[in-house]
């Protein structure tokens with residue numbers, strides 16, 4: 301049997317007493333993923349979501365083991381707002397991280413902000429404008445991956461994702477038609493229940509081709525959702541559907557406050 305036919309590996313749940321410990325372990329984990337990727341291919345491809353994540357990666361700043369010049373950074377989802385808008389994930393990441401580290405600007409793949417004015421002009425429908433925005437972002441992924449890896453879907457070395465209170469991840473929300481997307485790499489949504497409404501997002505085929513996916517969730521407000529995602533995957537919440545194909549692996553980095561209701565077996569964090 302080829303590896304392609306093996307079932308996805310069960311997620312690894314790492315829990316930490318305090319958010320500070322979680323952040324330290326997360327930084328070590330990212331550095332390890334980076335080292336493995338650079339050893340194999342000379343580059344490290346990472347995609348990140350918004351929310352609390354950029355702050356939780358603070359321990360990477362000033363870390364001498366991070367080879368920033370080898371990173372290629374994408375956004376696993378992004379809000380359709382200008383890049384300097386307070387709602388922009390790119391702006392959040394820039395403020396929290398990229399502005400503090402020597403990551404070359406050309407290695408940060410943001411949405412094409414020149415396409416945004418189309419969203420507010422009468423000569424184009426919102427659907428068409430968002431479609432173009434998502435396509436343009438998909439082209440950036442194709443430029444990075446398709447020529448180099450000639451894969452049907454990109455294989456990210458690492459995706460760093462958050463968990464929303466309704467079980468969403470990226471901009472993939474419960475019950476939304478986008479959960480069934482099978483072809484596109486990047487899709488758009490104009491009715492996101494979490495504001496702002498218009499966004500683009502990686503699709504499940506992209507997420508589920510990644511080599512590693514790390515979810516990060518901290519705080520008691522995540523407790524019920526985390527228990528639902530890990531203990532009741534049969535409910536099909538978006539975060540439960542993240543199950544990268546073998547040999548991909550999902551890791552959870554959560555603090556005790558978030559893990560308090562979870563029955564799922566915990567692992568001892570090791571690199």
Ligand SMILES: O=C(O)[C@H](O)[C@@H](O)[C@H](O)[C@H](O)COP(=O)(O)O
Pocket residue numbers: 349350351352353377378379389461462463464465468469470471494
């Ligand atoms: O841009 C977004 O809105 C996100 O990508 C979203 O999926 C986020 O990661 C979760 O909602 C968790 O957000 P918190 O970490 O802030 O709870």
